Amino acid sequence: MDFILYEVNGAVGTITINREKALNALNSQVLEELDATLDAVDLDAVRCLILTGAGAKCFVAGADIGEMSTLTKAEGEAFGKKGNDVFRKLETFPIPVIAAVNGFALGGGCELAMSCDIRICAENAVFGQPEVGLGITPGFGGTQRLARLVGAGMAKQMIYTARNIKADEAFRIGLVNAVYPAEELMAQAQKMAGGIAKNAPIAVRNCKKAINEGLDVDMDKAIVIEEKLFGDCFETEDQKYGMAFFLDKNKEKVKEPFKNC
Ligand code: CAA
Numbered sequence: 001m002d003f004i005l006y007e008v009n010g011a012v013g014t015i016t017i018n019r020e021k022a023l024n025a026l027n028s029q030v031l032e033e034l035d036a037t038l039d040a041v042d043l044d045a046v047r048c049l050i051l052t053g054a055g056a057k058c059f060v061a062g063a064d065i066g067e068m069s070t071l072t073k074a075e076g077e078a079f080g081k082k083g084n085d086v087f088r089k090l091e092t093f094p095i096p097v098i099a100a101v102n103g104f105a106l107g108g109g110c111e112l113a114m115s116c117d118i119r120i121c122a123e124n125a126v127f128g129q130p131e132v133g134l135g136i137t138p139g140f141g142g143t144q145r146l147a148r149l150v151g152a153g154m155a156k157q158m159i160y161t162a163r164n165i166k167a168d169e170a171f172r173i174g175l176v177n178a179v180y181p182a183e184e185l186m187a188q189a190q191k192m193a194g195g196i197a198k199n200a201p202i203a204v205r206n207c208k209k210a211i212n213e214g215l216d217v218d219m220d221k222a223i224v225i226e227e228k229l230f231g232d233c234f235e236t237e238d239q240k241y242g243m244a245f246f247l248d249k250n251k252e253k254v255k256e257p258f259k260n261c
Pocket residue numbers: 021022023025026061062063064065066083104106107108109111130131134137138139140142
């Protein structure tokens with residue numbers, strides 16, 4: 001891999017977009033390597049992912065403008081599909097993904113963060129969808145996910161004006177869950193990921209699936225999705241152990257790690 005770093009620390013995997021010279025901009029190769037990295041994650045061992053950008057300045061400065069500059073209509077559409085396919089893989093990835101946004105998250109960078117389950121950022125983070133200033137629309141899910149995350153009115157304002165917003169405003173409108181001093185960001189991401197990873201993995205995965213799939217349908221269908229995924233947890237080793245541990249009145253007992261089965 002030229003542009004993606006992947007390391008595993010306990011049950012937490014960290015993916016770093018590593019194309020610092022171009023502020024981690026997403027060209028076709030970066031997208032292909034991100035796709036391959038996701039395919040290679042060992043889901044028996046890893047229970048949560050963190051996604052970040054290399055360097056102190058940038059998460060991802062968007063799709064690669066040089067690569068896009070000469071595309072035809074058909075090629076533009078295909079490039080949008082390439083990004084959308086990878087981002088959708090991330091959004092529907094079986095385990096949770098935390099975006100640790102360490103600087104500029106513009107265009108495809110903001111869209112990449114929005115494909116993750118949870119976003120936290122550094123105080124120097126800047127978010128925006130500058131595409132209309134380049135003569136295009138957001139093309140890796142921005143028109144869809146931003147409206148779902150911050151509401152149609154705010155999304156339209158950000159997209160039509162192409163105005164960037166700083167971390168405090170991103171927090172205020174609900175685009176990020178928390179803002180940290182830059183030097184604390186990765187430790188906070190690890191702490192959150194570690195907290196997720198110690199919970200029953202099948203249950204966490206089913207929660208992700210229930211929330212994602214439920215949001216796409218009406219409430220009557222959504223609660224049926226929940227019922228199935230709730231039922232799916234029963235008879236697992238982790239459900240039996242988790243409940244037996246609670247019911248055991250021996251308070252000296254130490255909780256063992258869940259087994260993912
Ligand atoms: N694509 C390609 N190269 C990029 C890039 C991008 N999106 N963003 C930055 N770079 C490159 C620059 O061309 C520059 O390369 P050289 O050193 O070879 O000249 C290098 O990264 C450093 O960038 P700057 O000199 O511009 O750094 P800066 O500190 O002055 O500015 C910035 C930082 C504000 C993030 C600025 O780089 C910028 O505005 N980048 C473009 C952001 C943008 O418009 N993103 C949206 C892209 S469109 C998109 O993403 C479509 C979609 O939805 C799929």
